[in-house]
Amino acid sequence: MFSSQLKLTAAVSALVVAGLVVTSAQQANNFANVDVETLHVQGNVWMAVGGPFNAAFSVGDDGVLVVDTLVEPLADKLLAAIQKVAGNKPIRYVFNTHWHRDHTGGNIKVADAGQSVVAGNFAGQAGAAQAERAFIWAHENALHRMTKTEGTPAAIPVAAWPTDAYFTDRKEIYFNGEAVQLLSMPNAHTDGDSLVFFRKSDVIVAGDIYVNTSFPIFNLSEGGSYNGLLNALNTIIELTVPRDKQEGGTYVIPGHGRLVDEADVVEFRDMSTIIRDRIADAIKNKMTLEQVKAAKLTLDYEGRYGSTSGFWTTDAFIEAAYRSLSQPAANVSQR
Amino acid sequence: MNNLNASRMAGLLFVLLACASTPAFAQMDLTGVWNPIMHEDQIERAPGPEVGDYLGLPINDAGRMRGETWNASILTLSEHTCKPHPSTYGPRGVGGMRIRFHHDNTTENLVKIDAQIQWMEQFREIWMDGRPHPPAYAAHTWQGFSTGRFEGNVLVVNTTHLKAGWIRRNGMALSDRATMQERFFRHGNYLTHTSYIWDPVYFTEPIVRTNGFQLNTNAITVQPYPCLPAVEVAHSRGDVPHFLPGKSGYEEEFAKKHKLPVEAARGGAETAYPEYMRRMRAGSGGGQ
Numbered sequence: 135m136f137s138s139q140l141k142l143t144a145a146v147s148a149l150v151v152a153g154l155v156v157t158s159a160q161q162a163n164n165f166a167n168v169d170v171e172t173l174h175v176q177g178n179v180w181m182a183v184g185g186p187f188n189a190a191f192s193v194g195d196d197g198v199l200v201v202d203t204l205v206e207p208l209a210d211k212l213l214a215a216i217q218k219v220a221g222n223k224p225i226r227y228v229f230n231t232h233w234h235r236d237h238t239g240g241n242i243k244v245a246d247a248g249q250s251v252v253a254g255n256f257a258g259q260a261g262a263a264q265a266e267r268a269f270i271w272a273h274e275n276a277l278h279r280m281t282k283t284e285g286t287p288a289a290i291p292v293a294a295w296p297t298d299a300y301f302t303d304r305k306e307i308y309f310n311g312e313a314v315q316l317l318s319m320p321n322a323h324t325d326g327d328s329l330v331f332f333r334k335s336d337v338i339v340a341g342d343i344y345v346n347t348s349f350p351i352f353n354l355s356e357g358g359s360y361n362g363l364l365n366a367l368n369t370i371i372e373l374t375v376p377r378d379k380q381e382g383g384t385y386v387i388p389g390h391g392r393l394v395d396e397a398d399v400v401e402f403r404d405m406s407t408i409i410r411d412r413i414a415d416a417i418k419n420k421m422t423l424e425q426v427k428a429a430k431l432t433l434d435y436e437g438r439y440g441s442t443s444g445f446w447t448t449d450a451f452i453e454a455a456y457r458s459l460s461q462p463a464a465n466v467s468q469r
Numbered sequence: 470m471n472n473l474n475a476s477r478m479a480g481l482l483f484v485l486l487a488c489a490s491t492p493a494f495a496q497m498d499l500t501g502v503w504n505p506i507m508h509e510d511q512i513e514r515a516p517g518p519e520v521g522d523y524l525g526l527p528i529n530d531a532g533r534m535r536g537e538t539w540n541a542s543i544l545t546l547s548e549h550t551c552k553p554h555p556s557t558y559g560p561r562g563v564g565g566m567r568i569r570f571h572h573d574n575t576t577e578n579l580v581k582i583d584a585q586i587q588w589m590e591q592f593r594e595i596w597m598d599g600r601p602h603p604p605a606y607a608a609h610t611w612q613g614f615s616t617g618r619f620e621g622n623v624l625v626v627n628t629t630h631l632k633a634g635w636i637r638r639n640g641m642a643l644s645d646r647a648t649m650q651e652r653f654f655r656h657g658n659y660l661t662h663t664s665y666i667w668d669p670v671y672f673t674e675p676i677v678r679t680n681g682f683q684l685n686t687n688a689i690t691v692q693p694y695p696c697l698p699a700v701e702v703a704h705s706r707g708d709v710p711h712f713l714p715g716k717s718g719y720e721e722e723f724a725k726k727h728k729l730p731v732e733a734a735r736g737g738a739e740t741a742y743p744e745y746m747r748r749m750r751a752g753s754g755g756g757q
Binding site for chain 2: 391394429434438
């Protein structure tokens with residue numbers, strides 16, 4: 135069933151990941167047969183899977199904290215899946231790992247289904263209406279990307295925008311008995327990416343910084359970069375600690391694909407680094423983009439991560455890598 | 470009761486008696502500690518394969534490229550130091566293998582078989598209770614998710630949800646899309662383990678291998694094998710050792726050292742078959 139869901143939604147997924155327009159009617163048709171399933175990861179944290187899209191949520195005494203909200207047509211199913219686990223506990227927060235519509239599409243419905251604790255002076259600042267919905271947190275650049283859609287046919291409604299945006303290297307909260315951190319990962323998949331780290335549950339929600347369904351995705355037009363993404367992958371590896379024999383311990387929920395632990399991220403980081411080095415070497419040796427494509431520098435990983443259809447084909451990845459690594463100082467570590 | 474009915478009743482009685490006197494399916498006791506006897510491929514399995522030896526492996530061009538760009542220094546990264554063998558390789562390695570059966574206390578049904586290979590504590594569970602494999606989005610592990618059944622006296626095990634691993638310790642990669650079927654045959658105090666591994670990413674055909682074990686009648690446990698990663702070789706952050714394509718300098722070393730055709734050393738499904746040796750002898754393989 136899962137593979138058929140993947141096929142069903144692959145085309146739509148590609149468009150949504152690319153930030154392109156898909157009408158509501160088209161989306162509703164494509165997602166009618168997609169279920170949202172849940173998997174308990176560990177501690178407070180659950181993974182929610184809707185076809186090719188992933189979200190996560192924490193359930194505990196403080197209520198529910200949702201990380202990413204899938205695409206809009208799956209929002210009701212996501213809420214139903216959360217309720218099945220959390221009962222009537224209120225959704226207090228929505229965190230977005232980045233602004234793309236396959237991670238924020240359900241923001242309005244999920245936030246509207248929640249409640250915030252608003253009182254005292256804060257009530258005057260936030261407005262009484264805010265108490266009737268959950269807060270939405272994201273990096274400031276994710277908010278900027280959403281606001282830039284205003285006036286376009288694919289405008290993202292204001293109600294879906296983050297109510298709290300941060301511009302520092304992190305934002306944090308103690309929720310459901312544990313520290314939860316949004317960690318800014320600059321210039322990675324976009325310019326507004328956050329890892330969400332549940333420190334006691336020992337789970338990281340990576341957004342599209344880490345996916346295991348394609349070659350690494352970095353959107354150059356949105357401030358992403360190959361080396362920024364590698365920098366973020368290495369940060370994930372520094373945050374994760376295996377329980378034993380390079381297995382278990384910290385788990386990572388990817389933006390797309392299956393649940394993983396550190397060893398899987400290492401495998402992906404290794405592949406991404408090896409291909410980065412090959413393309414950087416080709417650029418250093420004055421090879422043109424066409425020569426790089428002809429050299430088949432990704433051949434050994436294409437059977438696992440490559441694609442000839444969708445928006446992030448192997449060719450699209452190589453082109454983006456070539457452009458990203460051709461930029462001045464692109465080969466310098468961004469740590 | 471006429472003769473026909475009497476005959477039917479006798480037949481039914483015979484079937485009922487037969488069912489009552491034999492188990493619903495045959496099983497073989499595989500419990501105990503089994504030591505690898507290394508009668509096959511000892512040089513590859515114990516001291517280790519040489520770089521560039523892909524003989525007999527049904528790899529495609531992608532698998533060959535993984536091998537030719539692999540640098541053993543990658544194993545010095547701390548995040549690589551405590552990796553155990555995946556179940557697709559473990560029975561090829563060194564170290565005894567302990568097998569235990571777990572029965573339900575009430576029904577005596579066989580619920581689970583577990584196996585642990587000593588090196589790096591490769592512990593795996595083989596579920597015998599008919600449970601399904603996890604969904605595609607569940608985590609993968611080094612040993613994978615295994616379910617088993619007895620076909621006569623042979624234990625047949627199917628494994629999915631494997632981490633990306635290896636099939637030979639010289640960079641011959643196995644992807645996380647690989648699956649495996651194993652058969653465990655017991656012949657007295659000997660055990661033959663046969664594995665059929667299929668990887669759509671790096672193979673053109675399944676790879677079939679057998680490994681022999683002998684029962685160690687003096688052992689009931691295997692030694693623990695703790696492993697804590699440590700930085701033993703300094704690397705800059707994010708450094709991943711590898712060779713650029715065509716730059717390792719080792720591509721033909723193995724073939725030249727052993728006076729083998731370079732083409733044969735590069736592997737491929739055809740190199741696993743006897744016909745290939747005859748073709749090489751006939752001089753059509755470009756050998757040296």
